[in-house]
């Protein structure tokens with residue numbers, strides 16, 4: 109059986125990784141309308157996608173709200189996933205929640221409930237929130253230095269996994285005759301004590317059909333990748349350059365092996381923005397239209413936030429290499445790209461705001477399918493998280509024209525084979541070995 113790719117759809121409004129999404133003439137005003145999120149997820153499910161992925165931000169960024177950028181508006185991701193769960197049956201529900209600011213008990217309970225109520229379709233996108241303004245919204249949580257975030261994160265994962273396995277799979281009897289609902293000898297305390305946190309348990313929830321949520325992780329630092337190698341089922345990467353993606357996939361597989369895991373038990377999924385047209389030139393016109401939707405100040409705002417400094421104070425013709433600190437997370441992606449292209453602040457801002465370095469794949473259905481197949485087959489990635497150009501119908505062109513080509517080539521499924529997210533991702537016919 110040919111190895112098959114994982115496909116997911118990023119889900120957030122008013123913009124995804126393209127800063128002008130909400131201005132697109134096909135976008136409907138979606139923020140408060142649950143039906144539009146439902147339609148988006150249902151379209152992804154009709155196309156047999158593995159999952160939707162909902163990001164999270166827990167602090168306000170004025171310029172992002174002003175221009176309707178990615179981090180300006182955020183629903184509680186678990187609530188949004190629950191809305192979508194009720195109108196879908198198979199698609200996975202990826203929820204981003206900070207491991208830095210949530211207690212292990214609440215994480216285990218809220219994700220555990222979503223997992224059970226959705227029939228085993230929940231995934232947790234585990235993020236460590238870097239020290240910064242979000243700390244002011246959680247004054248009760250110790251402000252840890254960056255180096256210790258993942259140390260504490262390991263403990264959060266040890267504690268939550270202990271809670272999720274506190275009930276054996278056969279603990280619930282629901283025996284009407286004897287009057288015994290649960291065999292409590294099969295329910296165990298988590299009794300977890302670490303350096304940073306402790307939790308007693310057990311959870312008040314039985315085991316979910318997939319045992320625990322699928323773990324997704326996205327981190328840029330070496331320590332973040334090591335954490336991914338130890339815990340993640342899926343690693344989410346945004347990389348503009350194919351060679352970076354390939355190196356990241358190899359690194360994660362290496363870290364998984366070091367942690368005593370089968371390297372095939374962790375899969376890389378890369379962010380991409382497909383811009384599909386009936387012909388190459390129609391696709392390029394669409395790309396130009398998308399570019400025209402980005403307000404120049406919004407672009408500077410976006411890149412400033414990501415690079416961690418206020419670029420509006422510089423002349424926009426200054427080479428961005430002269431001003432960006434190359435050391436930090438997202439700015440490292442930026443730095444890699446600038447190295448390759450030698451850009452001014454204004455040019456980098458446009459590029460960054462267009463897709464936050466999410467590679468655009470522009471062309472006819474054939475060309476888009478070719479590029480995805482190339483990235484997948486050459487071992488740069490195990491799959492993709494697609495970001496839409498408009499909402500909620502932004503996946504329709506891709507679903508109707510590119511998905512059938514991927515299916516004809518045997519690199520993407522025609523039908524879900526399992527009922528849980530884990531069983532679909534790790535279906536033995538979709539082996540990742542190479």
Ligand SMILES: Cc1cc2nc3c(=O)[nH]c(=O)nc-3n(C[C@H](O)[C@H](O)[C@H](O)COP(=O)(O)O)c2cc1C
Pocket residue numbers: 162163164165166204206234235236237238325326327328329330331332333344345346437
């Ligand atoms: C592709 C990608 C997506 C991310 N999405 C989120 C998010 O939705 N919410 C969030 O708080 N952090 C998000 N992050 C931040 C990381 O998960 C991570 O916690 C942060 O980058 C600090 O870890 P690092 O030093 O290893 O990069 C994302 C990072 C990457 C690379």
